[in-house]
Amino acid sequence: MLGEKTKPTLEVQNLTKIFSSGVFIRDKVTAVNDVSFNMYPGTVLSLIGESGSGKTTIGRMILKLLKPTSGHIYYLGKDTSLIKTKAELREYYRHVQGIFQDPFSSFNPLFRVDRVFDMIFDVFLPEVKNREERINEVLHSVNLNPERIMHQFPHQLSGGQLQRLLIARALLLDVKILVADELISMLDASTRMGVLNLLVDLCKEKGMSVLFITHDLALGYYISDYTMIMHRGRLVEKGATEKVYKNPVHPYTQMLFNSVPDIGHRWDKNEKFVPEKVNDDIQRFYQDNRGQGFQYLEPDHGVLLSVE
Amino acid sequence: MSSEVILDIRELRAYYRILKGDVKALDGVTFQVRRGEILGIAGESGCGKSTLAHTLMLRKPPLTHISGEAIFLGKDIMQMPNSEFRKMRFRDISIIPQYALDALSPTKRIGTFIRDIVNEHDITADEEFMDKVKERFAMVNLDSSVLHRFPIELSGGMKQRAIMIISTLMNPALVLADEITSALDVSSQRFAASMLMELRDKGIIGSAIFITHDLSILYQIADRIMIMYAGHLVEIGPVDEIIHNPRHPYTQALIASLPKVGVQIKHERLEGIKGTPPELLDIGPGCRFRFRCPYRTNKCEKTPEIEDINPLHSIACWHFEELGGESVG
Numbered sequence: 001m002l003g004e005k006t007k008p009t010l011e012v013q014n015l016t017k018i019f020s021s022g023v024f025i026r027d028k029v030t031a032v033n034d035v036s037f038n039m040y041p042g043t044v045l046s047l048i049g050e051s052g053s054g055k056t057t058i059g060r061m062i063l064k065l066l067k068p069t070s071g072h073i074y075y076l077g078k079d080t081s082l083i084k085t086k087a088e089l090r091e092y093y094r095h096v097q098g099i100f101q102d103p104f105s106s107f108n109p110l111f112r113v114d115r116v117f118d119m120i121f122d123v124f125l126p127e128v129k130n131r132e133e134r135i136n137e138v139l140h141s142v143n144l145n146p147e148r149i150m151h152q153f154p155h156q157l158s159g160g161q162l163q164r165l166l167i168a169r170a171l172l173l174d175v176k177i178l179v180a181d182e183l184i185s186m187l188d189a190s191t192r193m194g195v196l197n198l199l200v201d202l203c204k205e206k207g208m209s210v211l212f213i214t215h216d217l218a219l220g221y222y223i224s225d226y227t228m229i230m231h232r233g234r235l236v237e238k239g240a241t242e243k244v245y246k247n248p249v250h251p252y253t254q255m256l257f258n259s260v261p262d263i264g265h266r267w268d269k270n271e272k273f274v275p276e277k278v279n280d281d282i283q284r285f286y287q288d289n290r291g292q293g294f295q296y297l298e299p300d301h302g303v304l305l306s307v308e
Numbered sequence: 309m310s311s312e313v314i315l316d317i318r319e320l321r322a323y324y325r326i327l328k329g330d331v332k333a334l335d336g337v338t339f340q341v342r343r344g345e346i347l348g349i350a351g352e353s354g355c356g357k358s359t360l361a362h363t364l365m366l367r368k369p370p371l372t373h374i375s376g377e378a379i380f381l382g383k384d385i386m387q388m389p390n391s392e393f394r395k396m397r398f399r400d401i402s403i404i405p406q407y408a409l410d411a412l413s414p415t416k417r418i419g420t421f422i423r424d425i426v427n428e429h430d431i432t433a434d435e436e437f438m439d440k441v442k443e444r445f446a447m448v449n450l451d452s453s454v455l456h457r458f459p460i461e462l463s464g465g466m467k468q469r470a471i472m473i474i475s476t477l478m479n480p481a482l483v484l485a486d487e488i489t490s491a492l493d494v495s496s497q498r499f500a501a502s503m504l505m506e507l508r509d510k511g512i513i514g515s516a517i518f519i520t521h522d523l524s525i526l527y528q529i530a531d532r533i534m535i536m537y538a539g540h541l542v543e544i545g546p547v548d549e550i551i552h553n554p555r556h557p558y559t560q561a562l563i564a565s566l567p568k569v570g571v572q573i574k575h576e577r578l579e580g581i582k583g584t585p586p587e588l589l590d591i592g593p594g595c596r597f598r599f600r601c602p603y604r605t606n607k608c609e610k611t612p613e614i615e616d617i618n619p620l621h622s623i624a625c626w627h628f629e630e631l632g633g634e635s636v637g
Binding site for chain 2 (some may be wrong): 050051115158160188189190191192193194196198200215217218219221222223239242245255256257258260261262263264265266267268274275276278286290
């Protein structure tokens with residue numbers, strides 16, 4: 001599924017992450033449970049879920065900030081768990097980068113913008129000679145004026161500018177995979193569209209694969225080619241965005257779409273809506289479809305019908 | 309919604325007085341809240357929507373009331389001595405805080421917390437009272453065992469529900485809900501927002517001011533929407549008029565930038581608004597949106613007056629007549 005024409009840049013196979021805490025009594029939480037998906041060049045893949053569903057954990061494992069408990073992540077066919085040395089890791093980060101929710105905490109408050117770029121060149125691209133030219137080029141492509149921002153401190157820039165700066169930083173590195181974790185959640189309605197449009201344009205232009213992690217269904221619909229819905233560590237539904245949105249099958253997906261505050265469509269006032277009810281619905285759904293596991297109902301639209 | 313006005317705000321100004329000068333966060337806002345309505349207030353960060361709530365409920369330095377009135381049930385609460393306002397707070401006018409902002413005490417069980425709060429307001433939490441609490445909890449699908457739990461044992465959605473019930477225990481005539489859905493998951497958002505409507509429909513609360521940055525939630529529950537920008541009121545009107553026929557250039561751009569399920573970038577490109585809101589420190593007169601406004605003229609250097617388009621819909625823009633009322637949404 002997910003655009004079979006081209007080869008995937010990233011393959012995630014049966015990924016599981018169990019967090020355990022406690023010294024004497026081990027308490028285990030399965031944050032990510034047997035998750036598989038592929039990412040293709042030039043496509044935006046949305047990972048949608050509520051808080052605690054495990055979406056950020058997946059992003060962090062792709063970025064090698066966390067070790068999977070089991071399962072594999074292949075980047076261009078190569079198992080990322082085999083990346084061990086500093087040099088290999090540096091090479092990996094030249095192509096795989098992340099942008100996080102809070103732009104203010106992503107920057108060192110004491111470093112001016114130009115120093116941020118200098119560090120990238122020193123660490124990742126020491127061989128590049130025409131640094132200034134490259135910086136100007138990427139800043140222009142994210143609609144930032146190099147003269148105005150290069151000597152500023154992070155606190156002198158707006159949230160939207162900082163997020164665009166992070167995208168520019170990623171561009172400098174020739175990024176193939178970008179993990180955007182709640183990229184625009186902290187931005188205002190009037191500024192976030194500029195950042196999103198830019199992200200999609202660059203993704204198409206440069207053939208990047210973007211993993212767009214969000215809880216906002218309307219935004220997910222707007223920018224993504226493919227959508228995955230996550231609930232309690234499992235992918236419960238995935239496929240082409242229009243198919244998942246127009247014909248949600250899993251009770252959790254249905255409940256989510258039912259509660260989106262969408263302009264132009266009002267909630268049913270007569271329906272007694274209780275979020276907790278979905279847990280019973282899911283139990284019943286799994287029982288009714290016992291033994292079927294994850295199935296593709298049509299090409300590009302798969303649903304978790306039961307768990308064993 | 310009746311036509312009886314329960315809160316009448318006139319030319320209200322409140323500034324943050326800091327060493328560098330005055331941050332004019334709320335600068336001459338006039339509007340009314342009618343009995344039984346949910347008035348939604350929306351705007352971006354820094355537009356003054358939360359400052360408005362703080363000005364009404366608990367002004368703490370550097371936030372200072374400069375001028376203007378806020379007449380609530382016939383009395384100006386801006387001139388009221390603290391001791392007198394204390395008697396109204398919680399009973400007649402109540403604020404619903406956001407759960408994420410430490411609204412509940414982490415070291416107290418919910419039941420203890422409720423007893424302490426009502427004692428503060430000279431109400432005895434006897435058995436009868438606690439029965440009422442349990443009844444209200446049951447109404448929003450909270451088990452009475454919640455009373456014996458600590459906040460950390462509850463999910464975000466449950467905490468927000470408990471806070472909403474606690475804030476409205478005395479059936480206040482007006483509640484101020486400040487970003488109560490912002491830190492919640494979509495399903496809990498729907499529940500909390502619908503719950504506010506239910507409290508109003510059942511007559512437990514009179515009217516509500518619902519402050520949020522999320523217009524799509526206001527579309528679901530508000531009767532009227534007021535849009536603020538950089539400390540000014542720019543437009544106020546019935547929900548469907550604001551969403552489907554906005555007249556102020558800012559409202560138009562804001563609503564045009566909202567993503568909707570069904571709109572995809574490959575078919576339709578939504579644009580944001582270029583630029584950022586102005587710095588409010590010692591800001592001079594004039595329309596505050598003019599720096600980002602495509603219709604700017606010399607006239608905009610003067611602060612626009614609020615004008616009525618129709619009895620329910622008002623707008624602060626010198627050029628609204630030229631802009632026309634074509635449907636945008």
